[in-house]
Amino acid sequence: MNKHEDLFSKIKVRKFPNKNYHAIWHNLKTVRLGKGVASELEPDRSEFYDVGINTRCNAECPFCYVSATNKGTDFQDICETWKKWMATFPEDKQVESTNVIVTEKPFQIAIGSTGEPTIHPQFCEFLKTVYDSGVVPNYTTNGIVLSDESTSLARNILEYTSKYCGGVAVSFSNPVLRERATKAVNNLLSLSDVKVNIHHIISDNKSVDEFLKVVEEYGKNIYYHVLLPLMPSGRSKEGLQEGTWEYLEDVLYKDSWKYKNVSFGAHFINQLEKSNKIKTWMYPAESLSKNIILTKDCVKITPSSFNLKPIKEINL
Numbered sequence: 001m002n003k004h005e006d007l008f009s010k011i012k013v014r015k016f017p018n019k020n021y022h023a024i025w026h027n028l029k030t031v032r033l034g035k036g037v038a039s040e041l042e043p044d045r046s047e048f049y050d051v052g053i054n055t056r057c058n059a060e061c062p063f064c065y066v067s068a069t070n071k072g073t074d075f076q077d078i079c080e081t082w083k084k085w086m087a088t089f090p091e092d093k094q095v096e097s098t099n100v101i102v103t104e105k106p107f108q109i110a111i112g113s114t115g116e117p118t119i120h121p122q123f124c125e126f127l128k129t130v131y132d133s134g135v136v137p138n139y140t141t142n143g144i145v146l147s148d149e150s151t152s153l154a155r156n157i158l159e160y161t162s163k164y165c166g167g168v169a170v171s172f173s174n175p176v177l178r179e180r181a182t183k184a185v186n187n188l189l190s191l192s193d194v195k196v197n198i199h200h201i202i203s204d205n206k207s208v209d210e211f212l213k214v215v216e217e218y219g220k221n222i223y224y225h226v227l228l229p230l231m232p233s234g235r236s237k238e239g240l241q242e243g244t245w246e247y248l249e250d251v252l253y254k255d256s257w258k259y260k261n262v263s264f265g266a267h268f269i270n271q272l273e274k275s276n277k278i279k280t281w282m283y284p285a286e287s288l289s290k291n292i293i294l295t296k297d298c299v300k301i302t303p304s305s306f307n308l309k310p311i312k313e314i315n316l
Contacts, residue, residue, distance in 0.1 A: 007131060008166070008193075011100045012107060016041065023047060025107040028136065028166045028195065040287040043301040043312040048289040049106055050305050052114030053078050053126065059116065059142040061174045063201060065233040065306060068115045076296045078122055079129040084316035085299050086133040105135055108166060112140035113291050113305035118153075119145060124160040131164040140169040140199065142177055143184030158187060167195035167223060172214060173207075185218075195223035203230035204241040208248045215259065228265040233306055245271045253277035266304070 012025040021038035024031045030047070032038065041047065056072030057064070086105065093102045109130060111117045117139050120126070130137040146154050161168060170185050172178065188196045198218075200211040207230075215225055227248075229240045249271075252259050264272060266285045272278060286303050290311075293300040299314040 007134065007136065009099060011098075013100060013102050014047065014104060014107070015102075016045065023107075028108070030107060037283055038288065040284065043290055044299075044314060045104060046288060046290045047107055049109045050113035050289070050291040051109045051111045052291070052293045052305070053111060053117055053123070054115035054120050056119060057116040057142070058119055058144050059174065059177060061142070061171075061177075061235070063173065063203075063230060063234075063236040065231055065236060066114050066308070067234040072115055074115075074120045074122075075294055078120070078294050079125050081294055081297055081299065081316060082126070082129055082133065084297070085314060086135070088314070088316075092134055101134070103134065105133070108136040108138060109292075110138045110140060110169070114293060114308070116142055116144075118157055124156055127160045127164045136166040138165060138167045138169070140171070141184065142174070143170045143181035144177065146170075146184035146187055147180035148183070149187050154187070158191060161188070161194055162191045165194055167197055169197040169199050169226060171199045171201075173199065173201035173228075185222075189221055196221070197224045197226055198222055199226050199228055201228050201230050202240065202244060202248060203238070204244050205247050208244065208251065212251065215262070220261065222261060224261050224263045225259075226263050226265060227268065229267050229271075231267060231306065249275060249277050267306070 008027050015022050019039040019041055020034060020036060021041060022033040024033065054072060054074040055068055056070065056074055057068035058070060060069055089105050092105070094100065095102065117123055118141050127137050146157060148154055149158065168188050170181050172181050185196060185198065188194060198214060202208060202211065211225065211227065230236060230238060232239045252262065269282060269285050272280050272282060291302045291305045293302065293308065297316045299316070300310040301312040302308045302310055
């Protein structure tokens with residue numbers, strides 16, 4: 001049985017009436033029902049989580065907002081900790097004679113908020129563990145490991161990605177790693193039923209032009225090109241240059257038909273709220289999502305991967 005005949009084919013429903021929240025998920029797409037905007041969900045009942053399983057990275061990009069390094073740490077027993085946390089949720093209920101599941105668990109997670117997930121020794125096992133718990137795993141990577149499919153590690157990760165993942169996002173923002181990131185994207189595109197995304201850090205007009213070239217190169221093969229503003233955080237001391245947003249906005253507005261598969265990271269919210277050219281439906285930042293640091297027997301929930309101060313700790 002492949003994943004689209006199992007978890008991905010189900011319709012999942014989450015309801016928290018006291019938060020004016022009613023959402024339906026199917027095959028990686030979420031529809032929210034009701035009037036108005038939902039209130040911020042409880043930290044341990046978010047719809048989506050970024051998940052950090054290490055603080056180690058084999059790239060050490062100069063703009064890394066969490067300052068991950070080769071000397072970082074791989075958190076221990078991440079699979080067992082995930083299982084223990086999922087066991088604290090009410091059991092999923094299937095509506096009789098349907099493929100509808102009523103759940104309080106998150107719909108999806110994105111692995112990799114505090115480090116490079118593919119170098120964690122339990123990474124593949126973790127993908128399966130999350131999937132088996134009824135939650136869809138996705139992940140973000142610099143692409144180094146996945147760029148060489150001749151290695152057993154890359155082949156193993158690609159196999160597990162094909163079986164258990166909804167999507168993968170590859171960072172295209174470090175020019176030193178661009179060739180390897182490109183190879184990683186091409187290897188991922190060879191898989192069936194995996195949505196491939198590319199992350200672009202927007203810092204100046206040149207970075208906008210580079211993003212546009214990549215969009216032209218890949219066409220409709222990329223599920224989403226995700227735009228992230230450079231932030232003065234971690235190893236980066238600078239942010240988005242003055243005038244760059246207006247340049248980006250004009251390009252997207254002028255040829256909007258070309259950029260149907262472009263999305264914005266949450267830190268563009270201030271610009272989007274003021275934009276008269278780019279129309280979006282926005283929820284308050286971090287109201288439906290949180291970040292998790294998954295340490296041994298402890299789930300540390302933080303507002304986002306840019307703010308790692310725990311707002312709730314669940315000891316298991």
